[in-house]
Amino acid sequence: MEINSYILLVIIATALVTFIPRVLPLVVLTRMELPAWLLKWLDYVPIAIIAALLGQEIFINQEGNISFSLYNLNIYAIIPTFLVAIISRSLLATVLSGVFTMMILQYLF
Numbered sequence: 184m185e186i187n188s189y190i191l192l193v194i195i196a197t198a199l200v201t202f203i204p205r206v207l208p209l210v211v212l213t214r215m216e217l218p219a220w221l222l223k224w225l226d227y228v229p230i231a232i233i234a235a236l237l238g239q240e241i242f243i244n245q246e247g248n249i250s251f252s253l254y255n256l257n258i259y260a261i262i263p264t265f266l267v268a269i270i271s272r273s274l275l276a277t278v279l280s281g282v283f284t285m286m287i288l289q290y291l292f
Contacts, residue, residue: 237261256292260284 217225241257244250251258264281271277 254292256285256288260288 241261242249242251242255244255260281263284264277267280268277
């Protein structure tokens, strides 16, 4: 199998474009002392990202419209999944309960 130089150059460029934005902040920010208010603000970033991803998956239907309808099965599936997440604090149990709840709801409705 022969490697084309153009493809090799594209692979290297893609690796650099992926690597630099991940490493550059790490290198720069380890040498700086961040203010307390910024660290407190950064604590909320993962929660905000998860909330945005979950909200998008739960409330936006296949057509791209926001759906708070009673026929939206995702709303019913999130309730037991959320309870399992709070009680068990296990990612595996949470994912499995969500998948099984959605399977049952799709089978019934």
